[in-house]
Amino acid sequence: MALDYLTEAEQRLLLKTIRSRAGLLARRDAAWVELLIETGLRIGEFAQLTIADARAALKTGWLFVPAEYRKGVQVVARGGKATRRFDHKVGVYQRERAALTELLAVHEAMLDGQQELFDTAPLIYSRNAGPLSVRSYQARLQAWCCAADLPVHASPHTLRHTAAMNILRASTADNPLSLVTLKLGHVSARTASIYTEMRDRERVQAELDKVGEARSQAGRKARMRTTDLRRQRDARH
Template sequence: MLHRYLTPEEQQRLIKAASLPADILARRDAGWLDVLLLSGLRITEFSLITVGDATNALQSKYLFIPKERRKGGKTDHRVFITAPLRAALKKLITVHCEMAGTDRPLADAPLVLSRQHCGTAMSARAFQLRFKHWVVVAGLPSDASPHWLRHSRAMNIMRNSEAADPRGIAKEALGHASIASTGVYTGVLREELEQALTQTDASTSRRVSTAALRKDFDKRS
Protein backbone atom coordinates (compact mmCIF):
# COMPACT_ATOMS: atom_id res chain seq x y z
CA MET A 1 0.00 0.00 0.00
CA LEU A 2 1.28 3.44 -0.92
CA HIS A 3 1.01 5.83 2.02
CA ARG A 4 3.41 8.62 1.02
CA TYR A 5 0.80 11.01 -0.39
CA LEU A 6 -1.74 13.54 0.86
CA THR A 7 -5.46 12.90 0.68
CA PRO A 8 -7.61 15.59 -1.00
CA GLU A 9 -8.58 16.92 2.43
CA GLU A 10 -4.93 17.03 3.54
CA GLN A 11 -3.97 18.82 0.33
CA GLN A 12 -6.54 21.52 1.05
CA ARG A 13 -5.29 21.91 4.61
CA LEU A 14 -1.70 22.34 3.42
CA ILE A 15 -2.51 24.98 0.81
CA LYS A 16 -4.85 26.79 3.21
CA ALA A 17 -2.17 26.89 5.92
CA ALA A 18 0.29 28.62 3.59
CA SER A 19 -2.37 30.89 2.08
CA LEU A 20 -3.63 32.41 5.34
CA PRO A 21 -0.59 34.57 6.22
CA ALA A 22 -0.28 37.74 4.14
CA ASP A 23 3.54 37.99 4.15
CA ILE A 24 5.37 37.53 0.90
CA LEU A 25 7.24 34.37 1.93
CA ALA A 26 3.99 32.61 2.75
CA ARG A 27 2.54 33.71 -0.59
CA ARG A 28 5.67 32.42 -2.31
CA ASP A 29 5.37 29.09 -0.53
CA ALA A 30 1.65 28.77 -1.27
CA GLY A 31 2.51 29.32 -4.93
CA TRP A 32 5.17 26.64 -5.22
CA LEU A 33 3.19 24.18 -3.13
CA ASP A 34 0.35 24.61 -5.61
CA VAL A 35 2.65 24.19 -8.60
CA LEU A 36 4.20 21.00 -7.23
CA LEU A 37 0.79 19.57 -6.44
CA LEU A 38 -0.55 20.44 -9.89
CA SER A 39 2.51 19.41 -11.90
CA GLY A 40 3.94 16.39 -10.10
CA LEU A 41 7.46 17.71 -10.62
CA ARG A 42 10.36 16.62 -8.45
CA ILE A 43 11.91 19.27 -6.23
CA THR A 44 15.22 19.26 -8.12
CA GLU A 45 13.46 19.74 -11.46
CA PHE A 46 11.26 22.48 -10.09
CA SER A 47 14.05 24.38 -8.32
CA LEU A 48 15.79 24.89 -11.69
CA ILE A 49 12.80 26.52 -13.40
CA THR A 50 13.43 30.12 -14.48
CA VAL A 51 11.07 33.03 -15.02
CA GLY A 52 11.60 32.52 -18.75
CA ASP A 53 10.58 28.86 -18.46
CA ALA A 54 7.37 29.84 -16.68
CA THR A 55 6.59 32.63 -19.15
CA ASN A 56 7.10 30.30 -22.10
CA ALA A 57 4.86 27.73 -20.44
CA LEU A 58 2.04 30.27 -20.14
CA GLN A 59 2.35 30.98 -23.85
CA SER A 60 2.86 27.43 -25.16
CA LYS A 61 0.57 25.63 -22.68
CA TYR A 62 3.42 23.30 -21.73
CA LEU A 63 6.18 23.61 -19.15
CA PHE A 64 9.28 22.09 -20.71
CA ILE A 65 11.74 20.22 -18.49
CA PRO A 66 14.92 19.33 -20.43
CA LYS A 67 16.46 15.95 -19.75
CA GLU A 68 19.57 17.63 -18.33
CA ARG A 69 17.49 18.75 -15.35
CA ARG A 70 15.69 15.45 -14.83
CA LYS A 71 16.48 12.45 -12.64
CA GLY A 72 18.51 10.05 -14.75
CA GLY A 73 18.89 12.64 -17.51
CA LYS A 74 17.54 10.34 -20.23
CA THR A 75 14.42 12.01 -21.62
CA ASP A 76 12.86 15.45 -21.90
CA HIS A 77 9.53 16.01 -20.20
CA ARG A 78 6.70 18.48 -20.57
CA VAL A 79 3.87 19.36 -18.21
CA PHE A 80 0.50 20.45 -19.60
CA ILE A 81 -0.60 23.79 -18.16
CA THR A 82 -4.11 23.39 -16.78
CA ALA A 83 -6.07 26.46 -15.66
CA PRO A 84 -5.17 25.99 -11.94
CA LEU A 85 -1.49 25.45 -12.80
CA ARG A 86 -1.54 28.58 -14.97
CA ALA A 87 -2.87 30.60 -12.04
CA ALA A 88 -0.22 29.19 -9.70
CA LEU A 89 2.61 30.02 -12.11
CA LYS A 90 1.31 33.57 -12.55
CA LYS A 91 1.22 33.93 -8.77
CA LEU A 92 4.85 32.86 -8.52
CA ILE A 93 5.92 35.31 -11.23
CA THR A 94 4.14 38.10 -9.36
CA VAL A 95 5.81 37.15 -6.07
CA HIS A 96 9.17 36.91 -7.84
CA CYS A 97 8.78 40.50 -9.11
CA GLU A 98 7.90 41.74 -5.61
CA MET A 99 10.89 40.02 -4.02
CA ALA A 100 13.26 41.19 -6.77
CA GLY A 101 11.82 44.71 -6.76
CA THR A 102 11.22 44.85 -10.49
CA ASP A 103 8.41 44.81 -13.04
CA ARG A 104 10.68 43.28 -15.67
CA PRO A 105 12.29 40.12 -14.28
CA LEU A 106 15.21 38.59 -16.13
CA ALA A 107 14.25 35.56 -18.17
CA ASP A 108 17.11 33.49 -16.75
CA ALA A 109 16.35 34.44 -13.14
CA PRO A 110 15.13 31.60 -10.89
CA LEU A 111 11.35 31.52 -10.60
CA VAL A 112 11.37 30.92 -6.84
CA LEU A 113 13.74 33.19 -4.98
CA SER A 114 15.54 32.56 -1.73
CA ARG A 115 14.74 34.99 1.08
CA GLN A 116 18.33 34.99 2.33
CA HIS A 117 20.05 35.80 -0.94
CA CYS A 118 17.72 37.79 -3.15
CA GLY A 119 18.34 36.95 -6.77
CA THR A 120 19.30 33.34 -6.10
CA ALA A 121 17.13 30.27 -6.25
CA MET A 122 15.80 28.41 -3.25
CA SER A 123 17.84 25.29 -2.61
CA ALA A 124 16.28 21.84 -2.45
CA ARG A 125 17.04 21.87 1.27
CA ALA A 126 15.19 25.16 1.70
CA PHE A 127 12.14 23.72 -0.05
CA GLN A 128 12.22 20.76 2.33
CA LEU A 129 12.49 22.95 5.42
CA ARG A 130 9.67 25.27 4.34
CA PHE A 131 7.53 22.26 3.50
CA LYS A 132 8.13 20.82 6.96
CA HIS A 133 7.09 24.15 8.45
CA TRP A 134 3.74 24.14 6.68
CA VAL A 135 3.20 20.46 7.44
CA VAL A 136 3.41 21.30 11.14
CA VAL A 137 1.09 24.31 10.77
CA ALA A 138 -1.45 22.21 8.87
CA GLY A 139 -1.23 19.31 11.32
CA LEU A 140 -0.23 16.78 8.66
CA PRO A 141 1.88 13.60 9.01
CA SER A 142 5.30 14.54 10.37
CA ASP A 143 7.13 12.28 7.92
CA ALA A 144 5.65 14.06 4.88
CA SER A 145 8.14 15.47 2.35
CA PRO A 146 7.83 17.55 -0.84
CA HIS A 147 7.99 14.32 -2.86
CA TRP A 148 4.61 13.43 -1.38
CA LEU A 149 3.13 16.12 -3.63
CA ARG A 150 4.34 14.20 -6.69
CA HIS A 151 2.63 11.07 -5.41
CA SER A 152 -0.46 13.13 -4.58
CA ARG A 153 -0.64 14.36 -8.19
CA ALA A 154 -0.62 10.77 -9.42
CA MET A 155 -3.26 9.73 -6.91
CA ASN A 156 -5.48 12.66 -7.92
CA ILE A 157 -5.27 11.53 -11.54
CA MET A 158 -6.08 7.93 -10.63
CA ARG A 159 -9.08 9.06 -8.57
CA ASN A 160 -10.54 11.69 -10.87
CA SER A 161 -9.55 10.90 -14.46
CA GLU A 162 -12.35 9.60 -16.66
CA ALA A 163 -9.85 8.36 -19.25
CA ALA A 164 -9.97 4.72 -20.29
CA ASP A 165 -6.42 4.28 -18.96
CA PRO A 166 -5.84 6.60 -15.98
CA ARG A 167 -2.58 4.81 -15.17
CA GLY A 168 -1.29 5.73 -18.62
CA ILE A 169 -2.31 9.35 -18.02
CA ALA A 170 -0.45 9.36 -14.69
CA LYS A 171 2.61 7.86 -16.39
CA GLU A 172 2.74 10.63 -18.99
CA ALA A 173 1.92 13.38 -16.51
CA LEU A 174 4.75 12.37 -14.19
CA GLY A 175 7.17 11.48 -16.97
CA HIS A 176 7.76 7.89 -15.89
CA ALA A 177 9.97 5.93 -18.27
CA SER A 178 8.00 2.74 -17.65
CA ILE A 179 4.36 2.00 -16.88
CA ALA A 180 5.63 -0.34 -14.17
CA SER A 181 6.70 2.70 -12.14
CA THR A 182 3.12 3.93 -12.17
CA GLY A 183 1.71 0.60 -11.01
CA VAL A 184 2.19 1.52 -7.35
CA TYR A 185 -0.69 3.99 -7.63
CA THR A 186 -3.20 1.22 -8.33
CA GLY A 187 -2.88 -0.30 -4.86
CA VAL A 188 -5.09 0.15 -1.81
CA LEU A 189 -5.35 3.78 -0.74
CA ARG A 190 -4.41 4.79 2.79
CA GLU A 191 -7.84 6.31 3.43
CA GLU A 192 -9.56 3.23 2.00
CA LEU A 193 -7.68 0.99 4.43
CA GLU A 194 -8.43 3.26 7.38
CA GLN A 195 -12.12 3.48 6.49
CA ALA A 196 -12.46 -0.27 5.97
CA LEU A 197 -10.79 -1.11 9.29
CA THR A 198 -12.82 1.53 11.13
CA GLN A 199 -16.03 0.08 9.73
CA THR A 200 -14.88 -3.42 10.61
CA ASP A 201 -14.15 -2.59 14.24
CA ALA A 202 -17.25 -0.41 14.61
CA SER A 203 -19.56 -3.23 13.55
CA THR A 204 -21.55 -4.75 16.41
CA SER A 205 -23.47 -7.22 14.31
CA ARG A 206 -22.97 -10.90 15.03
CA ARG A 207 -24.15 -13.97 13.12
CA VAL A 208 -27.36 -15.32 14.65
CA SER A 209 -27.73 -19.09 14.74
CA THR A 210 -30.90 -20.97 13.82
CA ALA A 211 -31.02 -22.35 17.35
CA ALA A 212 -31.03 -18.84 18.82
CA LEU A 213 -33.83 -17.80 16.49
CA ARG A 214 -35.84 -20.92 17.54
CA LYS A 215 -35.31 -20.08 21.21
CA ASP A 216 -36.47 -16.51 20.69
CA PHE A 217 -39.52 -17.72 18.75
CA ASP A 218 -40.50 -20.14 21.51
CA LYS A 219 -40.29 -17.33 24.09
CA ARG A 220 -42.66 -15.19 22.08
CA SER A 221 -45.09 -18.01 21.41
Protein backbone atom coordinates in the same frame (compact mmCIF):
# COMPACT_ATOMS: atom_id res chain seq x y z
CA MET B 1 5.76 -0.38 -0.19
CA ALA B 2 4.03 2.45 1.69
CA LEU B 3 4.60 5.95 0.37
CA ASP B 4 3.61 9.22 1.96
CA TYR B 5 1.09 11.38 0.15
CA LEU B 6 -1.51 13.97 1.12
CA THR B 7 -5.20 13.20 1.01
CA GLU B 8 -7.51 15.74 -0.58
CA ALA B 9 -8.50 17.05 2.86
CA GLU B 10 -4.84 17.36 3.87
CA GLN B 11 -4.04 19.24 0.66
CA ARG B 12 -6.80 21.73 1.33
CA LEU B 13 -5.70 22.20 4.94
CA LEU B 14 -2.06 22.69 3.98
CA LEU B 15 -2.81 25.31 1.34
CA LYS B 16 -5.34 27.05 3.60
CA THR B 17 -2.73 27.25 6.37
CA ILE B 18 -0.09 28.76 4.11
CA ARG B 19 -2.52 31.25 2.57
CA SER B 20 -3.70 32.36 6.00
CA ARG B 21 -0.29 33.91 6.66
CA ALA B 22 0.65 37.34 5.34
CA GLY B 23 3.78 38.20 3.40
CA LEU B 24 5.57 37.44 0.15
CA LEU B 25 7.20 34.25 1.40
CA ALA B 26 3.85 32.71 2.30
CA ARG B 27 2.45 33.73 -1.11
CA ARG B 28 5.49 32.21 -2.78
CA ASP B 29 5.26 28.97 -0.78
CA ALA B 30 1.53 28.51 -1.41
CA ALA B 31 2.12 28.90 -5.15
CA TRP B 32 5.00 26.45 -5.44
CA VAL B 33 3.31 23.87 -3.20
CA GLU B 34 0.18 23.95 -5.36
CA LEU B 35 2.26 23.85 -8.55
CA LEU B 36 4.12 20.74 -7.36
CA ILE B 37 0.82 19.08 -6.43
CA GLU B 38 -0.62 19.84 -9.87
CA THR B 39 2.44 19.02 -12.00
CA GLY B 40 4.02 16.16 -10.04
CA LEU B 41 7.50 17.40 -10.92
CA ARG B 42 10.51 16.17 -9.00
CA ILE B 43 11.94 18.90 -6.81
CA GLY B 44 15.28 18.65 -8.59
CA GLU B 45 13.54 19.46 -11.86
CA PHE B 46 11.32 22.13 -10.36
CA ALA B 47 14.18 23.95 -8.62
CA GLN B 48 15.85 24.58 -11.99
CA LEU B 49 12.87 26.28 -13.63
CA THR B 50 13.53 29.83 -14.76
CA ILE B 51 11.47 32.92 -15.43
CA ALA B 52 11.69 32.10 -19.13
CA ASP B 53 10.31 28.59 -18.51
CA ALA B 54 7.31 30.05 -16.64
CA ARG B 55 6.62 32.69 -19.27
CA ALA B 56 6.82 30.12 -22.06
CA ALA B 57 4.43 27.83 -20.16
CA LEU B 58 1.86 30.60 -19.81
CA LYS B 59 2.18 31.38 -23.51
CA THR B 60 2.11 27.83 -24.92
CA GLY B 61 -0.02 26.03 -22.33
CA TRP B 62 2.79 23.54 -21.69
CA LEU B 63 5.42 23.57 -18.95
CA PHE B 64 8.46 22.17 -20.73
CA VAL B 65 11.11 20.43 -18.62
CA PRO B 66 14.28 19.91 -20.68
CA ALA B 67 16.18 16.67 -20.36
CA GLU B 68 19.13 18.41 -18.70
CA TYR B 69 16.90 19.31 -15.73
CA ARG B 70 15.77 15.73 -15.28
CA LYS B 71 16.90 12.62 -13.43
CA GLY B 72 18.61 10.01 -15.57
CA VAL B 73 17.02 6.61 -16.07
CA GLN B 74 18.55 3.27 -16.90
CA VAL B 75 17.64 2.00 -20.37
CA VAL B 76 18.77 -1.02 -22.36
CA ALA B 77 21.02 0.02 -25.21
CA ARG B 78 23.52 -1.62 -27.48
CA GLY B 79 26.36 -2.96 -25.45
CA GLY B 80 24.36 -3.00 -22.21
CA LYS B 81 22.56 -0.50 -20.02
CA ALA B 82 22.93 3.25 -20.34
CA THR B 83 21.70 6.29 -18.45
CA ARG B 84 19.55 8.62 -20.50
CA ARG B 85 17.49 11.72 -19.87
CA PHE B 86 14.32 12.64 -21.69
CA ASP B 87 12.49 15.90 -22.29
CA HIS B 88 9.18 16.16 -20.46
CA LYS B 89 6.12 18.40 -20.64
CA VAL B 90 3.17 19.04 -18.34
CA GLY B 91 -0.09 20.66 -19.39
CA VAL B 92 -0.85 24.08 -17.92
CA TYR B 93 -4.47 24.32 -16.81
CA GLN B 94 -6.28 26.79 -14.56
CA ARG B 95 -4.52 25.96 -11.29
CA GLU B 96 -1.09 25.66 -12.88
CA ARG B 97 -1.60 28.96 -14.69
CA ALA B 98 -2.67 30.72 -11.49
CA ALA B 99 0.33 29.37 -9.57
CA LEU B 100 2.82 30.33 -12.29
CA THR B 101 1.33 33.81 -12.56
CA GLU B 102 1.54 34.22 -8.79
CA LEU B 103 5.18 33.08 -8.70
CA LEU B 104 6.12 35.61 -11.37
CA ALA B 105 4.33 38.36 -9.44
CA VAL B 106 5.98 37.38 -6.15
CA HIS B 107 9.41 37.20 -7.78
CA GLU B 108 8.99 40.70 -9.18
CA ALA B 109 7.75 42.02 -5.83
CA MET B 110 10.77 40.50 -4.04
CA LEU B 111 13.07 42.37 -6.41
CA ASP B 112 11.27 45.56 -5.33
CA GLY B 113 12.17 47.35 -8.55
CA GLN B 114 15.89 47.06 -7.84
CA GLN B 115 16.59 45.04 -10.96
CA GLU B 116 14.88 43.70 -14.04
CA LEU B 117 13.10 40.34 -14.07
CA PHE B 118 15.55 38.50 -16.34
CA ASP B 119 14.50 35.40 -18.28
CA THR B 120 17.48 33.45 -16.96
CA ALA B 121 16.67 34.14 -13.30
CA PRO B 122 15.35 31.22 -11.19
CA LEU B 123 11.57 31.10 -10.92
CA ILE B 124 11.65 30.70 -7.14
CA TYR B 125 13.66 33.30 -5.24
CA SER B 126 14.87 33.00 -1.66
CA ARG B 127 14.75 35.86 0.82
CA ASN B 128 18.44 36.39 0.01
CA ALA B 129 17.63 37.08 -3.66
CA GLY B 130 19.09 33.78 -4.83
CA PRO B 131 17.62 30.47 -6.01
CA LEU B 132 15.86 28.43 -3.35
CA SER B 133 17.84 25.28 -2.57
CA VAL B 134 16.32 21.79 -2.51
CA ARG B 135 17.02 21.61 1.22
CA SER B 136 15.15 24.89 1.72
CA TYR B 137 12.13 23.52 -0.15
CA GLN B 138 12.16 20.52 2.17
CA ALA B 139 12.46 22.65 5.30
CA ARG B 140 9.75 25.09 4.21
CA LEU B 141 7.28 22.32 3.38
CA GLN B 142 7.88 20.47 6.63
CA ALA B 143 7.42 23.69 8.60
CA TRP B 144 4.09 24.36 6.89
CA CYS B 145 2.94 20.78 7.51
CA CYS B 146 3.74 21.23 11.20
CA ALA B 147 1.85 24.54 11.21
CA ALA B 148 -1.14 22.75 9.68
CA ASP B 149 -0.78 19.93 12.25
CA LEU B 150 -0.55 17.32 9.53
CA PRO B 151 0.60 13.88 10.72
CA VAL B 152 2.55 13.06 7.55
CA HIS B 153 6.31 13.67 7.43
CA ALA B 154 6.15 15.46 4.10
CA SER B 155 8.92 16.22 1.63
CA PRO B 156 8.61 17.74 -1.84
CA HIS B 157 8.55 14.17 -3.20
CA THR B 158 5.41 13.60 -1.13
CA LEU B 159 3.73 16.14 -3.42
CA ARG B 160 4.77 14.08 -6.46
CA HIS B 161 3.07 11.03 -4.94
CA THR B 162 0.09 13.25 -4.15
CA ALA B 163 -0.20 14.28 -7.80
CA ALA B 164 -0.30 10.63 -8.84
CA MET B 165 -2.96 9.78 -6.28
CA ASN B 166 -5.09 12.75 -7.37
CA ILE B 167 -5.08 11.38 -10.92
CA LEU B 168 -6.08 7.89 -9.79
CA ARG B 169 -8.93 9.26 -7.69
CA ALA B 170 -10.32 11.54 -10.39
CA SER B 171 -9.74 9.49 -13.55
CA THR B 172 -12.44 7.42 -15.20
CA ALA B 173 -10.01 6.07 -17.82
CA ASP B 174 -9.76 2.32 -18.42
CA ASN B 175 -6.06 2.49 -17.57
CA PRO B 176 -5.44 5.44 -15.22
CA LEU B 177 -1.85 4.28 -14.65
CA SER B 178 -1.05 5.33 -18.21
CA LEU B 179 -2.12 8.85 -17.24
CA VAL B 180 0.14 8.77 -14.19
CA THR B 181 3.01 7.54 -16.34
CA LEU B 182 2.54 10.38 -18.80
CA LYS B 183 2.00 13.05 -16.15
CA LEU B 184 5.02 12.14 -14.05
CA GLY B 185 7.26 11.41 -17.02
CA HIS B 186 8.00 7.80 -16.17
CA VAL B 187 9.68 5.79 -18.90
CA SER B 188 7.80 2.62 -17.96
CA ALA B 189 4.29 2.10 -16.64
CA ARG B 190 5.75 -0.47 -14.23
CA THR B 191 7.34 2.39 -12.29
CA ALA B 192 3.89 3.89 -11.70
CA SER B 193 2.34 0.58 -10.60
CA ILE B 194 3.16 1.37 -6.96
CA TYR B 195 0.33 3.89 -6.98
CA THR B 196 -2.24 1.16 -7.66
CA GLU B 197 -1.33 -0.40 -4.33
CA MET B 198 -1.59 3.00 -2.66
CA ARG B 199 -5.01 3.65 -4.19
CA ASP B 200 -6.29 0.20 -3.21
CA ARG B 201 -5.03 0.68 0.35
CA GLU B 202 -6.79 4.05 0.52
CA ARG B 203 -10.05 2.50 -0.70
CA VAL B 204 -9.79 -0.35 1.81
CA GLN B 205 -9.14 2.10 4.65
CA ALA B 206 -12.11 4.23 3.56
CA GLU B 207 -14.36 1.16 3.66
CA LEU B 208 -12.99 0.17 7.06
CA ASP B 209 -13.72 3.69 8.31
CA LYS B 210 -17.31 3.37 7.06
CA VAL B 211 -17.72 0.00 8.77
CA GLY B 212 -16.23 1.39 11.97
CA GLU B 213 -18.56 4.39 11.94
CA ALA B 214 -21.55 2.19 11.16
CA ARG B 215 -20.70 -0.22 13.97
CA SER B 216 -20.16 2.66 16.40
CA GLN B 217 -23.51 4.20 15.53
CA ALA B 218 -25.26 0.84 15.66
CA GLY B 219 -23.66 0.12 19.01
CA ARG B 220 -24.82 3.39 20.53
CA LYS B 221 -28.39 2.82 19.36
CA ALA B 222 -28.47 -0.80 20.59
CA ARG B 223 -27.35 0.23 24.07
CA MET B 224 -29.94 3.03 24.31
CA ARG B 225 -33.20 1.11 24.65
CA THR B 226 -36.67 2.68 24.69
CA THR B 227 -36.98 2.01 28.41
CA ASP B 228 -33.68 3.82 28.96
CA LEU B 229 -34.94 6.81 27.01
CA ARG B 230 -38.20 6.76 29.05
CA ARG B 231 -36.24 6.65 32.29
CA GLN B 232 -34.10 9.61 31.22
CA ARG B 233 -37.17 11.62 30.20
CA ASP B 234 -38.95 10.90 33.47
CA ALA B 235 -35.85 11.98 35.39
CA ARG B 236 -35.81 15.34 33.55
CA HIS B 237 -39.43 15.94 34.53
